[in-house]
Amino acid sequence: MPERGPYRSLYTCIQDDPSFQALDSDSRLAFYTLKFSPLGNVAGIFVYHVEAGMTHSGLSRGRFEAALGRLEDGRWIVREGPLIWIRNGLRFEPGYSMADPNKKRGVERMLSGLPRLSLLQRFAES
Secondary structure, X not given: OOOOOOOOOOOHHHHHOHHHHOOOHHHHHHXXXXXXXXXXXXXXXXXXXXXXXXXXXXXXXXXXXXXXXXXXXXXXXXXXXXXXXXXXXXXXXXXXXXXXXXXXXXHHHHHHOOOOOHHHHHXXXX
8 A cells, every 4th residue: 555545536528527526615625535545445435434434524514414314315325233334336337347357356255254244245246
């Protein structure tokens, strides 16, 4: 891993997506905070701690939790137990395609250490 942490990228077209534009500023900030979290991975499914989101976003607990709720309502994220999944995270990820067998194996390795919850099955089916 580079000294500055793992590299993350995001297609800028997400900002033109009508459903993304419909999000309020706290929800957008929460999304970016999740996407670029040092706890995360390219697959966008990982164990997450609200305290980390509060620290990284600068939002209070109430505002951050409310933003996560709106992201769930808008189907941008899914939460189950300690896991959070940025739905369609790979869709806006430049240079990462599940059609590439090596990339697919990499994602499988990323997920192998996560708790076995139904969220992982839903991710696999997507």
